[in-house]
Amino acid sequence: MNTLIPEERKQRHARTYNTHEQSLIQEGGYISPIPDLWEDILIGVVLKKPVLLKGPSGSGKTKLAQSISQFFNQPMHSVNCSVDLDAESLLGFKTIITKEGQTVIEFVEGPVVQAMKEGHILYIDEINMAKPETLPILHSVLDHRRMLTNPFTGEVIQAHADFAVIAAINEGYVGTSPMNEALKNRFISFSIPYLAGDQLREIIQAQFPSADEALVNLMMNINEDLKKQVMNGLLAEEAASVRSLLDAMALAEHIPVRRAVQYAIAEKLDDKMEQKLIMELVDTWVK
Known part of the structure; x- marks a missing residue:
């Protein structure tokens, strides 16, 4: 030290x-x-x-x-x-x-x-x-x-x-x-990079201690896909924002995940094509 x-x-x-x-x-x-x-x-x-x-x-x-x-x-x-x-x-x-x-x-x-x-x-x-x-x-x-x-x-x-x-x-x-x-x-x-992996899971579980594990896993998977598309240059960086993910998580405890991601993440972007891509990614996880 x-x-x-x-x-x-x-x-x-x-x-x-x-x-x-x-x-x-x-x-x-x-x-x-x-x-x-x-x-x-x-x-x-x-x-x-x-x-x-x-x-x-x-x-x-x-x-x-x-x-x-x-x-x-x-x-x-x-x-x-x-x-x-x-x-x-x-x-x-x-x-x-x-x-x-x-x-x-x-x-x-x-x-x-x-x-x-x-x-x-x-x-x-x-x-x-x-x-x-x-x-x-x-x-x-x-x-x-x-x-x-x-x-x-x-x-x-x-x-x-x-x-x-x-x-x-x-x-x-x-x-x-x-x-x-x-x-x-x-x-x-x-x-200061975005959080990822177990560190991101820690902060989600700390803020939402009663959240269902399946919901946490789902949001983690969606966030990972969003980060990949950011790295590929197909989405703006804010699409992978931890702040936005936590907002979506808060909503998802009360409303369907698809709507939660739409309101907390997709709608923050101005580009309609990027909004559409986000929702398509969500649809691969939400049946």
């Missing part, structure tokens, strides 16, 4: 280790599909390196960030990126309030400022959905300086010692753009 992780945290980590299929079931519910991935990411966080999680939608990036937050008992502030994200969304904004009978201007701190001051985790979801001109304001936060001069107040903020940054991206999706090199170079990057 690496000495970079404090002893008490290493002991907690050791209690979560499961040698079966080398899977790691973390306190926040994340299951690591790759040996050493979980601890390697923890070491990056302990070293105060901004961490970038790269992977398809539904691969568990947000669940991983939540698990890190629970592991360190460190609150997490989330930023959901979009083309509308601006400096105020990140840093905060000024507002007029009445205080002791007087009208005053007060600054309401945003997630970046709060996380920096309190020593919390800042989670930036879908960072490549933001406009490239918005994010350079974070450059000094993400590099060795770990500081920020708030343009709205003039305050110079030095990050708390425990402050950490985790970002996530879905590469190649509609509405995303490549991260510029100056931003990308401030992160250490980890690829």
Whole structure:
């Protein structure tokens, strides 16, 4: 076990280790599909390196960030990126309030400022959905300086010692753009693949402990077929999303499997041919 992780945290980590299929079931519910991935990411966080999680939608990036937050008992502030994200969304904004009978201007701190001051985790979801001109304001936060001069107040903020940054991206999706090199170079990057095999079965059984084994096997088989078609380039990556599979599983405990997959997986895709292919695959398993 690496000495970079404090002893008490290493002991907690050791209690979560499961040698079966080398899977790691973390306190926040994340299951690591790759040996050493979980601890390697923890070491990056302990070293105060901004961490970038790269992977398809539904691969568990947000669940991983939540698990890190629970592991360190460190609150997490989330930023959901979009083309509308601006400096105020990140840093905060000024507002007029009445205080002791007087009208005053007060600054309401945003997630970046709060996380920096309190020593919390800042989670930036879908960072490549933001406009490239918005994010350079974070450059000094993400590099060795770990500081920020708030343009709205003039305050110079030095990050708390425990402050950490985790970002996530879905590469190649509609509405995303490549991260510029100056931003990308401030992160250490980890690829987060989909779960498969016994690890996927573990998370299904953990979330649906009373589910019939035949239903679990059926959903596993359908998911395996979907992943094969994704690999063949016939389906978009989100067709094999673990999140979507779990949604389908939840529905399938109450309605026929075919309709559950249609609502939770097929209907999420825009391409009618891909929707049709998914339902044809389901029909090979559902008689």
